[in-house]
Amino acid sequence: MSTANDDPTIGRLVADASRDISALVQSEIALAKSELKVSAKAGGIAVAMFLVAGFIGLLVIILASITIAYFITMTGLDPAWAFLIVTGFYVLLAVALVVIGYVKIKKVRAPTQTIATAKEIPAALKGQR
Numbered sequence: 001m002s003t004a005n006d007d008p009t010i011g012r013l014v015a016d017a018s019r020d021i022s023a024l025v026q027s028e029i030a031l032a033k034s035e036l037k038v039s040a041k042a043g044g045i046a047v048a049m050f051l052v053a054g055f056i057g058l059l060v061i062i063l064a065s066i067t068i069a070y071f072i073t074m075t076g077l078d079p080a081w082a083f084l085i086v087t088g089f090y091v092l093l094a095v096a097l098v099v100i101g102y103v104k105i106k107k108v109r110a111p112t113q114t115i116a117t118a119k120e121i122p123a124a125l126k127g128q129r
Contacts, residue, residue, distance in 0.1 A: 065090070 008016075065086050072082035 052069040067081070069086045072085060073079045077085075
């Protein structure tokens with residue numbers, strides 16, 4: 001048989017629920033930290049690998065440029081002119097990329113509709129329109 005003393009009070013139920021929610025939140029935070037630690041480590045290793053690959057790619061471009069210049073000298077052209085031709089090609093490529101990038105960046109516009117909608121959110125939350 002159950003008596004009135006066996007029934008938990010509302011205060012006790014609220015305290016228990018609060019404690020359980022707090023424990024759940026702390027457990028979720030601990031889980032998130034452990035997952036982020038693993039992800040951050042993997043991400044750091046990936047970034048390092050990309051940087052090393054980029055550096056190796058840069059070395060390949062330099063060596064390929066020298067190779068191309070030496071192939072041009074096989075035509076009988078002086079090495080200085082051959083290297084100047086390769087350098088000129090890279091200058092033209094850089095100029096073309098800058099021009100294309102400039103044209104693309106001129107097309108970037110602010111998200112006006114999103115900004116206008118975001119400005120309406122506070123009034124909507126207050127029940128106004």
